[in-house]
Amino acid sequence: xxxxxxxxxxxxxxxxGSRDTTILRxxxxxPARDLDQLEGTIAVIDILRLSKDDPALEDxxxxxxVAILADAESVAHPVGAxxxxxxxxxxxxxxxxxxxxSGSAIPAGPVRSALKAVFADASITxxxxxxxxxxxxxxxxxxxxxxxxHLASPSATALTSVQLDPICxxxxxxxxxxxxxxxxxxxxxxxxxxxLKKESAGKGRIIFxxxxxxxxxxxxxxxxxxxxxxxxxxADDSATARTLALQKFxxxxxxxxxxxxxxxxxxxxxxxxxxxMASPGKxxxxxxxxxxxxxxxxxxxxxxxxxxxxxxxxxxxxxxxSLSTWSTLDT
Amino acid sequence: xxxxxxPQNLSISAMRSSGYRDxxxxxxxxxxxxIQAGEDTKSRTEVEVICIDEASTGGRHQIxxxxxxxxxxxxxxxxxxxxxxxxxxxxxxxxxxxxxGKFGMGLPNSSISQCKRVDVWTWQAESVHHAFLDVQDIQDxxxxxxxxxxPSEIPSEWRALIAxxxxxxxxxxxxxxxxxxxxxxxxxxxxxxxxxxxxVYRHFINDKSVRIRLAAYESKTRxxxxxxxxxxNDPLYLMPGTNAPAPFNQSxxxxxxxQPLVLTVxxxxxxxxxxxxxSICKPEARRxxxxxxxxxxxxxxxxxxxxxxxxELELNHSFTNSYDTxxxxxxxxxxxxxxxxxxxxxxxxxxxxxxxxxxSVEEDALDEALSVKEYQERLEEDRDPRLVMYRISxxxxxxxxxxxxxxxxMREGERIHSTKERAENKAEKAATDSVTRRRERVGDTxxxxxxxxxxxxxxxTALTADIVQDxxxxxxxxxxxxxxxxxxxxxxxxxxDMSGPHIFDVSTAGGVILVTLNSRHPVHGRIFEALRGExxxxxxxxxxxxxxxxxxxxxxxxxxxxKVRLGIEDTRFQWGRMAMDFFEVES
Numbered sequence: 050x051x052x053x054x055x056x057x058x059x060x061x062x063x064x065x066g067s068r069d070t071t072i073l074r075x076x077x078x079x080p081a082r083d084l085d086q087l088e089g090t091i092a093v094i095d096i097l098r099l100s101k102d103d104p105a106l107e108d109x110x111x112x113x114x115v116a117i118l119a120d121a122e123s124v125a126h127p128v129g130a131x132x133x134x135x136x137x138x139x140x141x142x143x144x145x146x147x148x149x150x151s152g153s154a155i156p157a158g159p160v161r162s163a164l165k166a167v168f169a170d171a172s173i174t175x176x177x178x179x180x181x182x183x184x185x186x187x188x189x190x191x192x193x194x195x196x197x198x199h200l201a202s203p204s205a206t207a208l209t210s211v212q213l214d215p216i217c218x219x220x221x222x223x224x225x226x227x228x229x230x231x232x233x234x235x236x237x238x239x240x241x242x243x244x245l246k247k248e249s250a251g252k253g254r255i256i257f258x259x260x261x262x263x264x265x266x267x268x269x270x271x272x273x274x275x276x277x278x279x280x281x282x283x284a285d286d287s288a289t290a291r292t293l294a295l296q297k298f299x300x301x302x303x304x305x306x307x308x309x310x311x312x313x314x315x316x317x318x319x320x321x322x323x324x325x326m327a328s329p330g331k332x333x334x335x336x337x338x339x340x341x342x343x344x345x346x347x348x349x350x351x352x353x354x355x356x357x358x359x360x361x362x363x364x365x366x367x368x369x370x371s372l373s374t375w376s377t378l379d380t
Numbered sequence: 381x382x383x384x385x386x387p388q389n390l391s392i393s394a395m396r397s398s399g400y401r402d403x404x405x406x407x408x409x410x411x412x413x414x415i416q417a418g419e420d421t422k423s424r425t426e427v428e429v430i431c432i433d434e435a436s437t438g439g440r441h442q443i444x445x446x447x448x449x450x451x452x453x454x455x456x457x458x459x460x461x462x463x464x465x466x467x468x469x470x471x472x473x474x475x476x477x478x479x480x481g482k483f484g485m486g487l488p489n490s491s492i493s494q495c496k497r498v499d500v501w502t503w504q505a506e507s508v509h510h511a512f513l514d515v516q517d518i519q520d521x522x523x524x525x526x527x528x529x530x531p532s533e534i535p536s537e538w539r540a541l542i543a544x545x546x547x548x549x550x551x552x553x554x555x556x557x558x559x560x561x562x563x564x565x566x567x568x569x570x571x572x573x574x575x576x577x578x579x580v581y582r583h584f585i586n587d588k589s590v591r592i593r594l595a596a597y598e599s600k601t602r603x604x605x606x607x608x609x610x611x612x613n614d615p616l617y618l619m620p621g622t623n624a625p626a627p628f629n630q631s632x633x634x635x636x637x638x639q640p641l642v643l644t645v646x647x648x649x650x651x652x653x654x655x656x657x658x659s660i661c662k663p664e665a666r667r668x669x670x671x672x673x674x675x676x677x678x679x680x681x682x683x684x685x686x687x688x689x690x691x692e693l694e695l696n697h698s699f700t701n702s703y704d705t706x707x708x709x710x711x712x713x714x715x716x717x718x719x720x721x722x723x724x725x726x727x728x729x730x731x732x733x734x735x736x737x738x739x740s741v742e743e744d745a746l747d748e749a750l751s752v753k754e755y756q757e758r759l760e761e762d763r764d765p766r767l768v769m770y771r772i773s774x775x776x777x778x779x780x781x782x783x784x785x786x787x788x789x790m791r792e793g794e795r796i797h798s799t800k801e802r803a804e805n806k807a808e809k810a811a812t813d814s815v816t817r818r819r820e821r822v823g824d825t826x827x828x829x830x831x832x833x834x835x836x837x838x839x840x841t842a843l844t845a846d847i848v849q850d851x852x853x854x855x856x857x858x859x860x861x862x863x864x865x866x867x868x869x870x871x872x873x874x875x876x877d878m879s880g881p882h883i884f885d886v887s888t889a890g891g892v893i894l895v896t897l898n899s900r901h902p903v904h905g906r907i908f909e910a911l912r913g914e915x916x917x918x919x920x921x922x923x924x925x926x927x928x929x930x931x932x933x934x935x936x937x938x939x940x941x942x943k944v945r946l947g948i949e950d951t952r953f954q955w956g957r958m959a960m961d962f963f964e965v966e967s
Contacts, residue, residue, distance in 0.1 A: 292604050293540070300426075300543030300593060350630060 110139025121146025253322025284310025
């Protein structure tokens with residue numbers, strides 16, 4: 050999502066054209082920078098790279114005029130809330146939060162209360178069937194059939210529900226070690242492979258959000274052995290290389306695309322029928338951004354997108370099933 | 381010192397102007413070769429047209445190279461060398477001219493018509509050979525023979541950009557030193573190519589035996605500038621999944637007009653089928669109108685699609701009325717096999733069928749001062765290839781007559797159905813008032829006036845039958861007829877396709893004078909067509925002209941005897957014929 054944001058900002062500024070603006074990248078493999086040296090720039094920062102205990106957060110707050118959270122729910126998380134609090138201590142700034150899931154998908158409780166407290170009167174309510182019908186008519190609406198599957202995952206079952214709770218957990222996202230552990234779980238991989246093989250017997254293409262980049266490449270190697278044409282694309286490739294690889298995936302009529310670490314747009318792959326999500330992440334916003342991109346501009350003639358989510362890849366998979374039945378978008 | 385009849389530097393220049401309409405049509409030659417070669421393989425033929433863009437000195441990006449890749453059979457080194465020779469190739473032999481290829485002229489001619497250097501890599505059983513032509517070297521006399529193909533590798537640059545699987549056989553043609561391309565921007569070139577090749581190869585794409593990918597990349601960064609797969613572009617609008625604007629891309633805009641007509645044509649002792657397929661717009665497509673996307677799309681595809689071995693040669697316009705905007709609402713495809721190339725006058729570069737044109741045996745016999753029978757006998761004696769075209773032409777004219785009438789009625793019926801008052805209604809009321817005043821002065825002298833005394837039911841029945849002819853449903857026609865009778869409207873104007881040179885025709889039904897404006901007469905397009913559009917100065921002017929027409933119609937109605945009436949009718953006929961010379965637009 051950081052890269053998406055960076056590319057969008059870069060494009061907007063290219064079109065505006067009149068002002069020289071520096072857009073800094075503080076995510077992925079890009080070099081770290083001192084937080085107090087960001088004045089006069091637009092900085093795209095991976096929130097996971099910030100430490101709530103970093104005293105430089107106050108300096109960052111002092112040079113910030115607007116802070117935009119790609120996942121508004123971060124303010125309801127102890128870590129996210131602390132980062133905002135420390136930045137605020139440095140100076141006043143506006144806070145904007147982008148909320149990807151429907152408010153109805155967020156269960157009543159501390160998260161909902163915290164969001165309402167921070168972003169009072171800033172929600173959109175779409176509650177009538179007529180409005181939803183309008184969305185359908187302009188093609189901005191696609192049906193999804195979501196299923197949560199419980200894979201053999203000893204590590205996940207060993208974790209307590211408290212550790213998996215997105216609010217109470219100490220970190221904003223899963224530890225990379227957790228993702229590696231899932232990716233190396235042979236039994237889990239076999240189960241995912243079986244799901245992909247079974248789904249490939251149907252029509253359309255399958256997008257597999259793999260657990261790690263390495264895992265995506267592994268599956269792209271294993272699936273052809275099972276007679277399923279597949280390839281992999283990950284954030285390790287440059288944007289240009291990804292585009293070329295996508296074109297080859299489409300032209301070669303491969304069935305399964307194993308991806309990791311970037312948001313794939315459905316408009317670049319026609320006839321997606323199934324998405325298997327095994328990429329770990331706690332953010333509902335990130336999850337929905339991934340799914341939202343897939344169904345973007347989806348042709349109305351295509352069947353309902355089937356979404357299969359590995360329970361161990363989400364902090365709270367319970368709400369995923371509700372994606373099939375969203376009828377209102379109120380918060 | 382040598383004195384060649386045609387100096388090499390001049391002949392190569394002349395050959396560069398060998399009549400390709402544009403780059404999209406020149407590219408079609410290479411696609412032809414691929415499709416032809418692909419017929420020898422079992423799998424689907426994949427063709428990719430890839431452009432490389434480079435920044436010019438002015439900073440704007442423009443095409444610097446164009447590659448056409450295919451996964452077809454590939455060529456042996458010998459065949460590659462022949463393929464690069466002008467006028468040579470594997471299709472010179474008549475027996476080899478069964479598919480879409482012809483004369484083996486395609487590769488060098490189309491290439492040098494666009495660029496100064498063409499490189500060809502071709503491979504069979506993974507053994508790659510390379511050869512090239514360079515116009516400058518030919519002009520300078522440095523290149524007199526096609527170079528002997530050398531073992532080579534597919535350049536890695538192109539290997540990276542080809543999206544399909546590189547198979548054990550295939551061909552890659554690269555044009556560089558582009559100096560004659562029709563469009564400088566790759567996106568413009570590829571959009572035109574998509575439209576043209578989508579139409580030319582629509583049957584191959586539709587049956588999935590061929591897939592064409594178009595792509596453009598920036599030279600240094602390899603950023604994608606354009607990418608798409610060519611969708612069929614069907615001028616008959618009968619195929620689903622085409623490039624027509626939505627919703628007609630999925631649900632075809634036209635329906636078949638009867639069954640395809642198969643004519644068996646004898647030529648040089650062999651019988652050949654010629655298939656004529658026709659289609660006509662659905663009412664919902666027509667309702668969109670010519671100004672909307674589907675109307676604009678259909679306008680670009682207007683004409684008769686002449687197909688040789690399922691490959692379109694041209695969209696022929698000799699049958700279409702250039703002044704009539706409704707010509708876009710029908711489609712005709714004429715399909716023939718290569719055995720009739722001489723009859724259809726297929727040109728070497730497959731850019732046209734010069735023998736396919738509208739012919740009328742009656743008109744040509746008249747020009748030769750012969751009777752039709754004598755003229756036909758002479759054609760048969762001479763075994764004139766035009767005999768076939770006369771027959772095809774006659775069948776097409778018959779189809780067009782029926783389709784044009786239906787297209788005209790389609791909109792006419794809708795206009796009459798509409799709750800909005802037609803421009804003609806105002807003219808009818810004005811003419812009725814004029815006749816009423818006249819009758820007060822001279823009495824009921826009109827032939828139609830007597831019928832006004834018939835029972836209203838009789839009058840409405842007679843009038844209903846006439847309105848139904850305009851494509852109006854019977855119940856609505858009856859309602860309109862009742863309206864005419866009860867409101868004592870004396871005139872009714874309608875539009876219809878009529879044969880003959882009449883500008884309009886006059887008849888009566890139920891006491892109403894019926895004036896039918898001939899929509900096939902050129903006067904109609906210039907004056908009366910405005911009545912069907914929005915109200916404005918042109919429609920107002922046309923209404924005034926209708927008053928003149930109404931006066932004529934009343935003159936016929938009031939003729940003192942049948943003999944005089946026939947005389948006026950004959951004058952109207954002669955007037956219409958004369959007006960044709962004044963209004964006809966040269967096509």
